[in-house]
Amino acid sequence: MPKRNISTNFQTLRNRMLNDLLLVVGISALPSLAISLSRITIMGFKPFMAVQIVLVLTIWLTWFFSTKLPYLFRTSILLIILGIATFAALSQIGPAADSKIFMVFFAFSCILFFQSRTAWLLVLAIISLMALFGFAAVQHWITFELDYQTYSHHPLAWLITTWNMGIFSSVFAYMGWRMIIGLREQSESAQELANRLQKISEHIPGVIYQFKLDTNGVYSFPYASEGIRDIYQVSPEQVKLDATPAFSVIHPDDKERLIASIKDSAKKMTEWRQEYRTLSSDGKVRWLSGESKPQLDASGNILWHGFICDITERKKVERLKDEFVATVSHELRTPLTSIRGSIRLINSGILQGKEEEIKHMLNIAEKNSVRLLLLIEDLLNIEKLQSDNLSLEIKSTDLPSFIQECIEENHSYAEQCSVTLNLIQCDTIKVNFDPQRMKQVLANLISNACKFSPPGQAVNIECKQHDEWLSIVITDFGNGIPHNFRDKIFDSFIQADASDTRTFGGTGLGLAIVKKIIELHQGNVSFKTKIGKGTSFIVKLPLKNSNALS
Known part of the structure; x- marks a missing residue:
């Protein structure tokens, strides 16, 4: 109190x-x-x-x-x-x-x-x-x-x-x-207030603390909420007289800067605010953000009262945003450069009278325009999906005809990747769904399978009815999905790694869009993968709700 x-x-x-x-x-x-x-x-x-x-x-x-x-x-x-x-x-x-x-x-x-x-x-x-x-x-x-x-x-x-x-x-x-x-x-009132504050502090994600620099230059935490156990892996009692156990987990690259900022705050009696990392014994790195205000007590000690919280997830989001901006910049720049180059070459007159070369340049410009359009559509679609503004136009669709159309529309891309598309099985049934959105789903899955398949391999497509569910399976025989990537594969702006972004292209939005569209159809999407063997994406759509959807 x-x-x-x-x-x-x-x-x-x-x-x-x-x-x-x-x-x-x-x-x-x-x-x-x-x-x-x-x-x-x-x-x-x-x-x-x-x-x-x-x-x-x-x-x-x-x-x-x-x-x-x-x-x-x-x-x-x-x-x-x-x-x-x-x-x-x-x-x-x-x-x-x-x-x-x-x-x-x-x-x-x-x-x-x-x-x-x-x-x-x-x-x-x-x-x-x-x-x-x-x-x-x-x-x-x-x-x-x-x-x-x-x-x-x-x-x-x-x-x-x-x-x-x-x-x-x-x-x-x-x-x-x-x-x-x-x-x-x-005393009872003070104890009740202390208990109430203790309960509140226990439910606050982070640590509320009082940090002290005494006249002998010793750092300590006279008070720290229970959240310090999660932040620094120490108990409040361990750092009550000496903050060394807490400082021992500060990342070596950040410790000198952190201590310098504390000393500067003490010297100028200005607000302390820092973002820094901790390194646990198992090698896990966490980002922390802290801020507090100093004051001088009657004994000449400097006390900071403030708050420290874990911002690891925020840093991940910031990194993903930075990677996304870099990826989109690359994906926009590449087709625009090709389009600009083709048009400039045609306008320069160098190709005058060379109809075949002019036609070739125009084909390059057209393909890159389509690539640019698809990129923009992905960005618009993910915005609509995240804001729940995407509507479905449900139609009764003949499944074999629909799948054949999807294969034909993605055939040219498969040829570019030197991959063949094989329809292994397709049950003859009619299904109620939005054909355009489902084409978008299959285009994303097929293009991904082609993109990550070695040249000369095949991508298999199977469509089967299982009781009251339709199962569509797209299988490639590539390297499989890395373990550390599997739990976030359907997140937005996610790709396996930076090299894939540059080698294969894409914004990292495709699978996030697939998941959203399938969920709007009351279905689900999952995958099975083995390193060095390949990956199968499984789309399941309910057949019992087809009439309701229509």
Whole structure:
């Protein structure tokens, strides 16, 4: 719990206790005043009795207006009343006065309601006054007009003494109890708040921390949430006095820069903000982002309060975006360069009269225009699919005719890759789906199979009905899909590696589009692969829902 909040809460407790004390003293002072005034019969009316009346009235007025009077004013009124009560009767009847209890009450109130230095100065002051008063009495500078023999045997004298001693002892006990209860309530409230914050911090992805650089140059984490276990693989207790275990997992290439940034923040007392890596014992690299603000404590230590989170996934996304921009730039530049070169060559007049060469240049421009159009369509399609804006036009389609059309449309690409397309089997059935979108699916799968097949190999296509499902299998006999790529093969902007991007081309959007389109048809797509043997992509479409789709 912050120190400022603790001080505020303790001051609130003091204020409440002060009001309680004024009320209790006011109530207990009424019988005491009545008993005191009854002593007129044995000692006559004394000036201190008038003072007592004024003091009791002042106590009640202070309590009544407590919500409007400042705390310091009310405490000062209380101490003045106790000080006057101490010396008023003492100056009249000397050591026999029972008002000595007020001196104890005065000291108790000083300690309770004032800062320690002020409290002890006030206590020392009243003790000094009592000593001076006693010295004056011993020197006969003060005289007392009282028959002690008569006074000490009178029941009223003992009644007032018993009452004052008893009631104010009870007040002391009550205030002590009230203080204990108040402090316990504050402690429980602080503990409840700490538990609540602890539970909240446990569910925050990252670590909330207090980091300290002491005057000896030692780094530590006086406080760290449980998230530090995941961030630095250490417990909060392990770094409470020394942060070395946490620094030991910082990536060697980043550690010097990280420490320099901390020192710079400490020197300039400016906000600390860094992105850096950790390296675990198993070789796993993680990216972290941290930020905090420094402040100087009373001991000269520098404290940072802040937050550290894992940004590994964000960095992966940023890397994928960078790779995608580079890939798209390459894929756009290549056909545009070819188109521009062909047109420039034709316009230059060099090929004038050479119809076959001009036709060849125009064919190059046309093919690259188609390539460029397909790239743009992929980008538009993935945007529509991700925003759920792609609609299907479901039609009843003859499967064998449809598959044959797809093979013919992809035949030229297969020839470019020196690959043959073999239709192994196709059941004669009618299926309800969107023909254009399914052509897009098969074009992506067939082109991928051709692209990753060795020259001279075949790509097999099989279409079978299994109960209420249609299964379309596209098989190549290439190198297979790498293990570290299989779990993200249907993600957007993903390709096996950079060399594939340059060797085979493509944006890495094809399989993401395939998956989205098949899911819109209430089907699913999967794959089987073996390194060095090849890969089969399996598309499954429900036949039982064909009527519903139409």
